Amino acid sequence: MTNETTAPLGNLLRPACVLALIGLLGFGLSYSLVSTGIGNSLFPQQASGSIIERNGTIIGSAWVAQPFASPGYFRARPSAAGYDPMAMAGSNQARSNPAMRQRIDEQRAVTAGQEGVDPHAVPGDLLTQSGSGMDPHISPEAAQIQVARVARERGMPQSQVQTFVATYTEGPKWGLFGQPRVNVLRLNLALDDARSR
Template sequence: MKPTTSTLLWRPAIGLSLFGLIGTGLVYAIVATGIAGVLFPAQADGSLLRDGDGTVRASLLVAQPFKGDGYFQARPSAANYDPMAAAGSNLARSNPDLAKRVADATAAIATRENIDPAKVPGELATQSGSGLDPELSPAAVQVQVARVARARGWPVERVQAVVEAQVQGRQWGVFGQPRINVVALNRRLDEAMHAP
């Protein structure tokens, strides 16, 4: 029996589709994961922070709430810091509910930090697009230094030294702005508290 034109067309199409699915969906994923695991093991594992016995406590990629005045606070989260529910507020800039939420947050932060509401950096009162951004500008961290030092019973200079050591510059010296990962900063504060 002689192959028909439709058979001649379908075989290569199905073969190419299977090759593409297996090549990009399976082989590429395995190779990329393997290379990432070898070259960047911590990042490929989620940039997880573990305590002394190996228990996962946090990820450097996800903000989390910190309780108490002895910790720096990250941006507010629309998802309650849950990575499975990551979301922004979805309120338009023209929405009066957003303006009220930001005004209320600004007033609460100004009270907590004992500063003029006009000096509260906007990022402390607004949610990031994902609701999970763990990074703040040095200015947003700076307004919290006095409170953290007071709560820990440390001189402001000691907290300031820990903060300055955590500043990350622009990526490749060009992109973005200087930033501080609040999760890493709070962990470093706890380590410094127990250091001799």
């Protein structure tokens, strides 16, 4: 009686263990190694985080927003994560949340005062936080209202700063997806490089 009941169980256990090993090693390990290797060989810069270096020092990543407090720099979108990549998150507040509306109204007044524009002229991306809290891009309109301040603080003609904004405005991905956008870190670094020449 014992042999009859244990023999079929033993016959089922071996294939189940083999299948589990194939799944774990074949798909869990091998697939990860192959796809990582392909990514590193085809897109080495992106696979390493799109890190930007200057004189051997890491400045940041082209895909992670940073705060720029100095008035001579273009500013990124507000961040619910405090620009901390380890705490990426949105605010998770609904549009109907009074705290969110109050924060946006306060941010609108501060930004309008800094840029010397009408509060209703402040683009939404300078008021709202992105879903990740780390969006490195702003809209061309958000860059545009900052041109006068940046030019004044850097002692540059506005037309020259406008040229930098136009140069660093990226179109939709593959001409189809998304909106035109400006990478804030790349734009600020280009302005720094122009000043150092």
